[in-house]
Each structure stands twice: as structure tokens, then as C-alpha cells.
Amino acid sequence: MTLNIEQYMTDIGQRARKASRAMAKADSAAKNRALMLIAAAIRRDADTLRAANQQDLAAARANGLSDAMLDRLTLSDKAIATMAEGLEQIVALPDPIGEISNMKYRPTGIQVGQMRVPLGVIGIIYEARPNVTVDAAGLCIKSGNATILRGGSEAIHCNQALAKLVKEGLTGAGLPQDAVQVVETTDRAAVGALITMTEYVDVIVPRGGKGLIERLIKESKVPMIKHLDGICHVYIDDKADLQKALDIAFNAKCHRYGTCNTMETLLVARAIAADVLPKLAELYRAKEVELRGDAESRQILAGYPLLKEAVEEDWSTEYLAPILAVKIVADMDEAIEHINTYSSQHTDAIITEDYTRAMRFLREVDSASVMVNASTRFADGFEYGLGAEIGISNDKLHARGPVGLEGLTSLKYVVLGQGQVRQ
Amino acid sequence: MTLNIEQYMTDIGQRARKASRAMAKADSAAKNRALMLIAAAIRRDADTLRAANQQDLAAARANGLSDAMLDRLTLSDKAIATMAEGLEQIVALPDPIGEISNMKYRPTGIQVGQMRVPLGVIGIIYEARPNVTVDAAGLCIKSGNATILRGGSEAIHCNQALAKLVKEGLTGAGLPQDAVQVVETTDRAAVGALITMTEYVDVIVPRGGKGLIERLIKESKVPMIKHLDGICHVYIDDKADLQKALDIAFNAKCHRYGTCNTMETLLVARAIAADVLPKLAELYRAKEVELRGDAESRQILAGYPLLKEAVEEDWSTEYLAPILAVKIVADMDEAIEHINTYSSQHTDAIITEDYTRAMRFLREVDSASVMVNASTRFADGFEYGLGAEIGISNDKLHARGPVGLEGLTSLKYVVLGQGQVRQ
Known part of the structure; x- marks a missing residue:
């Protein structure tokens, strides 16, 4: 046969x-x-x-x-x-x-x-x-x-x-x-x-x-x-516009759960975390999104009904579900380091109003799509103007x-x- | 160890x-x-x-x-x-x-x-x-x-x-x-x-x-x-300018024998073969180039001191030496068919003054470099203006x-x- x-x-x-x-x-x-x-x-x-x-x-x-x-x-x-x-x-x-x-x-x-x-x-x-x-x-x-x-x-x-x-x-x-x-x-x-x-x-x-x-x-x-998975990040910088941060972090997670360009890990700058995380939690709560946080974010999110502890494995998991890993970082350098370590090099975004940080993030994050102030959900052939899409590649040779x-x-x-x- | x-x-x-x-x-x-x-x-x-x-x-x-x-x-x-x-x-x-x-x-x-x-x-x-x-x-x-x-x-x-x-x-x-x-x-x-x-x-x-x-x-x-080998062709069309044909066919073989962009097989249109081959043979003779011809070209080249019969293997051999395979073809279609069958997809050239044939050859020959009226020896990073060259690729994905x-x-x-x- x-x-x-x-x-x-x-x-x-x-x-x-x-x-x-x-x-x-x-x-x-x-x-x-x-x-x-x-x-x-x-x-x-x-x-x-x-x-x-x-x-x-x-x-x-x-x-x-x-x-x-x-x-x-x-x-x-x-x-x-x-x-x-x-x-x-x-x-x-x-x-x-x-x-x-x-x-x-x-x-x-x-x-x-x-x-x-x-x-x-x-x-x-x-x-x-x-x-x-x-x-x-x-x-x-x-x-x-x-x-x-x-x-x-x-x-x-x-x-x-x-x-x-x-x-x-x-x-x-x-x-x-x-x-x-x-x-x-x-x-x-x-x-x-x-x-x-x-x-x-x-x-x-x-x-x-x-x-x-x-x-x-x-x-x-x-x-x-080919691409194997989409472990996409949004980093909310301390120079972020709060409304943009809320809009994008909500959309990137909740617009569709099962797609490869959905955010799976949220990184938040320490200086802005106590301000932005509770507001975001309200939005996620309405969608019953489970949050898996590091120790610091769990303190801020205390009382959130679907709060769990993030373990090492969470940073490299593509949930494809209403689940989000959350981590507080000191600054953009730590965010980039985390992304370049755990990202599947699919799509990662920064929310910031700071020009120099935006330019550095674009240059230093080693992923197929790198975004400033836009939802990771835009990583798509039609949205990019390619007309149609045969697939997505996370590799560097040939198409990316x-x-x-x-x-x-x-x-x-x-x-x-x-x-x-x-x- | x-x-x-x-x-x-x-x-x-x-x-x-x-x-x-x-x-x-x-x-x-x-x-x-x-x-x-x-x-x-x-x-x-x-x-x-x-x-x-x-x-x-x-x-x-x-x-x-x-x-x-x-x-x-x-x-x-x-x-x-x-x-x-x-x-x-x-x-x-x-x-x-x-x-x-x-x-x-x-x-x-x-x-x-x-x-x-x-x-x-x-x-x-x-x-x-x-x-x-x-x-x-x-x-x-x-x-x-x-x-x-x-x-x-x-x-x-x-x-x-x-x-x-x-x-x-x-x-x-x-x-x-x-x-x-x-x-x-x-x-x-x-x-x-x-x-x-x-x-x-x-x-x-x-x-x-x-x-x-x-x-x-x-x-x-x-x-x-990477590239594995360079089995490069020159096709002399019956609408070729004779002097260009002689210059290029000589240069492509004899400028350097050991390089991957050196011509290894010469294809000549039947209608012009009796005119161009004897003149070319004179040039090759001075360089002691061995010619391995098909039956038809051997008839035209009879008397050439270093003439041998081309066998099937010759069409896919990279000699890297003063040896050249020679074949008479009916027309450009047969030349393209031969090239797309035996070429290593490195570099192939046509010599012709015919506009439509030149354009068709460029489009239809499936090689990394396709040339009209130029020596295959030009296939080189410096000659192409890339400044320097790390290598040559015969593959189609990524660089070619x-x-x-x-x-x-x-x-x-x-x-x-x-x-x-x-x-």
C-alpha cells in the first residue's frame, strides 16, 4: 500500500x-x-x-x-x-x-x-x-x-x-x-x-x-x-497614553481568543501598573478573562475573581483562550529582554508616547511584526494590504x-x- | 571527545x-x-x-x-x-x-x-x-x-x-x-x-x-x-550577431576555467551552426579546449584536434576545465527545454538580436541569473554592484x-x- x-x-x-x-x-x-x-x-x-x-x-x-x-x-x-x-x-x-x-x-x-x-x-x-x-x-x-x-x-x-x-x-x-x-x-x-x-x-x-x-x-x-505558534506581547510603557493602553490591551486579548495574533502576555511598566491594571481588570472581568500574574501584579489585582499565579511555563504558553499572563517590568529594557526570550517572534507591540522608546522597540524586538500603539490583531495579510494571505511565517529566511x-x-x-x- | x-x-x-x-x-x-x-x-x-x-x-x-x-x-x-x-x-x-x-x-x-x-x-x-x-x-x-x-x-x-x-x-x-x-x-x-x-x-x-x-x-x-554546482549555458540563436556570439562564447569558457559561472555547455541554433562553430573552434583551438559534441556538431567540427563524442552525462557535468559540451538545437524552444532540464539554475545566457526571443528567454529560463548578450562570467556580486559577495545561491527561497x-x-x-x- x-x-x-x-x-x-x-x-x-x-x-x-x-x-x-x-x-x-x-x-x-x-x-x-x-x-x-x-x-x-x-x-x-x-x-x-x-x-x-x-x-x-x-x-x-x-x-x-x-x-x-x-x-x-x-x-x-x-x-x-x-x-x-x-x-x-x-x-x-x-x-x-x-x-x-x-x-x-x-x-x-x-x-x-x-x-x-x-x-x-x-x-x-x-x-x-x-x-x-x-x-x-x-x-x-x-x-x-x-x-x-x-x-x-x-x-x-x-x-x-x-x-x-x-x-x-x-x-x-x-x-x-x-x-x-x-x-x-x-x-x-x-x-x-x-x-x-x-x-x-x-x-x-x-x-x-x-x-x-x-x-x-x-x-x-x-x-x-510556517509558524508554530503566536505568543504575542503588549508592553504598556510608563509613557503610554492610558486610553490607548486600555483600548489596545483589551482588543488584543478579547477581539478573538483563538487566533495566532492574539496577545497572550501583557507586560506593564512598574511606574504605571497601579494605575492601568485595575482599570484593565474591569474590562477583562466583563469578559471573564482569567489573569495569571507574577507576584507584583497579583498584589495590584488582589480581589480579581479569576486571578492565578503565573508559573514559568505561562510565559511561553499560547492559551488561545480567555486567559492572559501578566507581568510587571521595571522599564522597556526589561520588556524587550522578556519578549526576545519568550516571544514566538510573531507579533509584539509597545504602547507609548515616547518617540525614542518607540523607535528603539521597533528596532530591537526581533519579531515578524513589531507595532507601536496598535493592536496585535492587525498582524494579518488583509489588514497589511497584501490582499490575501496563504499563511504567516515566523522564520527569518524568505517571507516573514x-x-x-x-x-x-x-x-x-x-x-x-x-x-x-x-x- | x-x-x-x-x-x-x-x-x-x-x-x-x-x-x-x-x-x-x-x-x-x-x-x-x-x-x-x-x-x-x-x-x-x-x-x-x-x-x-x-x-x-x-x-x-x-x-x-x-x-x-x-x-x-x-x-x-x-x-x-x-x-x-x-x-x-x-x-x-x-x-x-x-x-x-x-x-x-x-x-x-x-x-x-x-x-x-x-x-x-x-x-x-x-x-x-x-x-x-x-x-x-x-x-x-x-x-x-x-x-x-x-x-x-x-x-x-x-x-x-x-x-x-x-x-x-x-x-x-x-x-x-x-x-x-x-x-x-x-x-x-x-x-x-x-x-x-x-x-x-x-x-x-x-x-x-x-x-x-x-x-x-x-x-x-x-x-x-548555497549552490552545488554551476552548469552554465550559452545559447547562440540564429538571430545572433556573429561577433557578439564569438566574443561571449569564448569569454564565457576561457576567461577562467575553475569558476562556477564559467560556461560548460554551448547550444547553437541549427541555422547558424555551420557558420559560427568553425570560427569558434579556431578560438578554442588556441586555448586547447576539448570539445564534446553531439553527432551534428561533430560533423561540422570534423578535423578539430580535441573533438570527442558527448554522452548523456556531459550535459550535466561541471568540467571546471578547458572542456566544453556542444549541442545543436532546432530553435530557442529546444534550447530553453535543454537548459531547464540540465542547467544547475546558476547562470544561462542567450545571444540574439531578436527582441521577442530575448524577452521570452529572460522570462522562461528558470535560473538565478539569466542574460542577454553578455558573458556568464558577469554573474558575480562585485560585477552586479552588490559591493562584495558572501556566496552564490541557486535556491529559490530567500536570496538567489x-x-x-x-x-x-x-x-x-x-x-x-x-x-x-x-x-
Whole structure:
């Protein structure tokens, strides 16, 4: 069986590599036409998609999946409409491929610059949500890449139905069907093959829980665009504007609990702590947020109904829940030291009106997104103006932070000469 | 013993990580001052350096190293002067760190842009040449990184003497000594530790022969900026200017045989082959270049004294010698197909006066450098205007092509707000 899977995946890889060459040459009009055709087909076949989704949901219920999982798996009318609109938004984005920049003449007379090109073949590994199939396919098509999609086994019927519509759109626009392939087996060996086929896959984008990503990091031979977790900080400086501090610290924690850009640790300057913490506690109390404080903050917060002691582990925990670690620091230096030690290098913010501290925080905090006087919840491809997001990277090589179309591209050097030779 | 090496390397890694934080904050003046001090110390201690080099050379002779290796190991007066001048050239380059670009207001009122930051800790693994110690240290200092240098065991005395001067310069400029560390053991286990310490090392730049790189690719857990080989092509189109074709095809092969940007395979359009090949053969003949041709080119080249039959293996061989593979192709499509199949994605060039073909070649050839009417020998950091080069990358993620200061940096997002929260 596993041998067959390997052969099956190699075949998919070879087809993807071949399709990627055609996609790299495809002009903007053809790529946009494919996206429009897919959007139209999704609207036209909404009933079929819902029926496929019902099959998945029935199997999921039979397998006893949690309500949260069933919720993520459900393809509502709104989700179907959003998928189609998402594709139309990608159409509206400028085509990144072929863009030439920085063409400069050198003393030898050659002209040197860079051209933006696709990465080649992108493997996407994701869990329940079927909309990722269409979102990821759309971004990969627009950026001239071929893609291999490996969705969760729970969504297999829905993903296959969507894949059919994607292929219809590609064919209608004269692009190779194999530019988007959905792995049609739920065998886990398929993932193992996908992340080790370095000759056919250029990059893997995993989207899912920490367990999935950790396993992939251990086993993958193909480079990944990924983040493991989001342990995001807000530091309230003693030169902070109190209202901004309250607004942002509340929003960063309570706007949504389950997202990777949610604040998990609040750092407060000692000089302002007795003023700001009680006011913040009132806001958190209304949302029943549990506070896990160090000794000093617990003194200030005494009487807060959901107050616990923070232990060492709390500083490196991503709660994804109405829980917040709280720590008093002497000053910004201690805050930066704490962040650079415990942060997952995702997103960290300072609240201050002090110019020099703001500039130093921006420079010295070593995270993918560093903010002044703004909620960490803004760390998002759409909010940053990238148009759409294939994932978020906490790594430093290649793309960092929210990854949009450009993160799926690379730059090659182009040299224009008139017969020059090296002396 | 190996356990001790591991502890020794972990200690180096921890020091480097700590130093990298200080280097990331260091201002341009301090970094430039360190470089100037190192340059002055190298000139001052030229005698000491030569003495250390004599120790290495004596040991190398005793170990029976080849003349070529001895030549690469020798630190001549000129090499010493060039090292010092190289540092001064790096001083003259603009500091890439802290540069903020693309700050744009979003509809929410936040301003989003990117800041250039160091990668962190760079591991450099190289063979004989001692000048790499100083060149690499200079580039890493200027780009705000800490670096761990692991040179060849043949050059250990010279590298240690150079490291002492580098540390003197760092200290003199108020920068941490540990920003540049030379691994002081020749035990191979040190390399094994260096390429797997993902918590302390952010990227490895290997510089050496194919054997070294292949071994590192297999074992490294840390991402690498590297190229394995340079199988570079020149395609002479039937719309080529004959003189440009002769100049470039001669220069690309014969300017230097041992470099990675040297042409290894020549592709010639059928329609022009009978005209251009005999003229080229005259030039190659003077340099005693062996030609390995396909059946068709051998007919045209009949009588050339160093003519052999090209076998399949020749199309993917990097000769690094006065040997050239030659193949006749029907047209540019066949040339591109051949290049995208056999090229090592290093550097490939077309010679043509046809505008549409030139543009298509640039877009469709999937290599780090793609050229029109210029010698492949131009693929080089200095020739491209990067100022200096730490290596060349054939990979698509992160840096591609010649890698200068910018390739040792990353971009993080910076967000400037006025108290904005996510709605």
C-alpha cells in the first residue's frame, strides 16, 4: 500500500513540476480568466458542493468529531459566497510575475536588475476547512505556481468537488489541469511523500494546529513557510497614553481568543501598573478573562475573581483562550529582554508616547511584526494590504510575517548586455 | 571527545546568539569603526600573519597537499593588502540595517511597512583560503550579524591569527568580541554540531567543493545559502550577431576555467551552426579546449584536434576545465527545454538580436541569473554592484544569485498606530 502511495505521489509531483513550467509562462489574462471561471462554477454548483459537504459532515458525525470541528467543516451558503468573492479579489490584485525592478547600468556597460518569478510547486497541507482548497488554489494560480493540496480527510468529498471546479476553470482558460491537484487519498503516507519530494516540491505551506506543524518540521526535507505558534506581547510603557493602553490591551486579548495574533502576555511598566491594571481588570472581568500574574501584579489585582499565579511555563504558553499572563517590568529594557526570550517572534507591540522608546522597540524586538500603539490583531495579510494571505511565517529566511502573493515568488537576476565580456 | 566538542560548540552558539542581539542594535559608526580597526591591524601585523601562514604551509607540505591547495593556502603580501582593502570597501557600502521601506497608510489608519534586520547568527564553513575569514567577518559585522567561522584545518594557524585581529577591532569599537568566533578545533564533529544547532544558528553559508556541499545538504538542519554546482549555458540563436556570439562564447569558457559561472555547455541554433562553430573552434583551438559534441556538431567540427563524442552525462557535468559540451538545437524552444532540464539554475545566457526571443528567454529560463548578450562570467556580486559577495545561491527561497549584504538580512513588518484596534 505505502509503495503505491509513493508511486501515486511521485506521479502527482511530476505532473505538478511539468504544469509549473506552463504556469510560469502564463499571462495575467489567462490566470485571471481561470479565477473568474472557478468563481462562477462555485456559484453555479453551490448545491453540489453542499451535498458533498453533507457527506463529509455525516461521516464526521459518525466518527464522533467535536462540535468545533464540525463547525469548521461546515460549508455554509455564506462560506460558498465568500470563496467565490475571494477569487474575484485575487483577480483584482496586480500580477507579481515578470515584474522587473532595479535595472541599473554597471561600469562594464551591462544592465543588471531582478525579475519576479514563481517559486514553482507549492505543497499545501491543511486540516478541516474546505475553503482553504479554493483560497490556496487561487493564490497559487495568480502567482504562476503549480500546487498540490492535501486537505484533511474529514473534508475529502468537499475538496474533491471543489478540485473538479478548479480544473474546469483552468481548462477553460487554456491552463494545465495539473496546475492544481488535490491528493485524493486520506492515507497519511501521502503527507510523508509530499514533504520529502524535494525534486518536485519547492516549498510546503502547512496550515493547522501546532501538533501537525511540529510533526512536519521534524520530517520535512522541503523548506516550509510556517509558524508554530503566536505568543504575542503588549508592553504598556510608563509613557503610554492610558486610553490607548486600555483600548489596545483589551482588543488584543478579547477581539478573538483563538487566533495566532492574539496577545497572550501583557507586560506593564512598574511606574504605571497601579494605575492601568485595575482599570484593565474591569474590562477583562466583563469578559471573564482569567489573569495569571507574577507576584507584583497579583498584589495590584488582589480581589480579581479569576486571578492565578503565573508559573514559568505561562510565559511561553499560547492559551488561545480567555486567559492572559501578566507581568510587571521595571522599564522597556526589561520588556524587550522578556519578549526576545519568550516571544514566538510573531507579533509584539509597545504602547507609548515616547518617540525614542518607540523607535528603539521597533528596532530591537526581533519579531515578524513589531507595532507601536496598535493592536496585535492587525498582524494579518488583509489588514497589511497584501490582499490575501496563504499563511504567516515566523522564520527569518524568505517571507516573514503575513505571506501573500509575493511570498510565493522569488527574484532572479536579469542581465542585459550588448556583447560585453568580462575583462 | 565528541561530547566535549558538542559542549564546546553549544558554548560558541550561545555566545554567538547573545552577541547577535548586541550587533543588531549596533549603529553604523561602530560597525564601520570595527572594520577600519581590523583593516589597520591586518596591515600592522602582516609579519605575524605571514609567520602563522608559514606554519600552516609547512604542515600542509608535510601532509603532501597538492600544489593547487598550497597555492590557495598561501597568504601573499598582495592577499594581505587585498583583505584590508576589502574591509575598507565594506565600510563604504551603505548600512542595510534599520532601513524602513514601503510605509503605507491602511484604511484603518495604521501605517504598515518593512524594516531590514539582521538574520542573527551566520555559520560559515569553508576550505583552505584564509582570506574568507576576514571577508566573511566583514560582511557579517556590517550586516549586524554574529558569525561562527569554521575554516579548513589546513589554515588553522592563520585563521586563529586573523581571528585575534578581528576581536581586537570589535573590542576597539565597543562591540562584543563574540560577534565573530573562529572554531578552534579541527575535529570534524564541530561541523556536525554547527549545522544542527538550529537554536543558535540561523543560516549556514558553505563555501567549498561539491563534496563538502553535498555532505552538508544531507546533514544540515539549519537552512543554507548555497549552490552545488554551476552548469552554465550559452545559447547562440540564429538571430545572433556573429561577433557578439564569438566574443561571449569564448569569454564565457576561457576567461577562467575553475569558476562556477564559467560556461560548460554551448547550444547553437541549427541555422547558424555551420557558420559560427568553425570560427569558434579556431578560438578554442588556441586555448586547447576539448570539445564534446553531439553527432551534428561533430560533423561540422570534423578535423578539430580535441573533438570527442558527448554522452548523456556531459550535459550535466561541471568540467571546471578547458572542456566544453556542444549541442545543436532546432530553435530557442529546444534550447530553453535543454537548459531547464540540465542547467544547475546558476547562470544561462542567450545571444540574439531578436527582441521577442530575448524577452521570452529572460522570462522562461528558470535560473538565478539569466542574460542577454553578455558573458556568464558577469554573474558575480562585485560585477552586479552588490559591493562584495558572501556566496552564490541557486535556491529559490530567500536570496538567489550572488549574495551580498542584503542576503544576510531579513525584513520584518513595522506597524505605526495611534491607538487603533481591530474592529
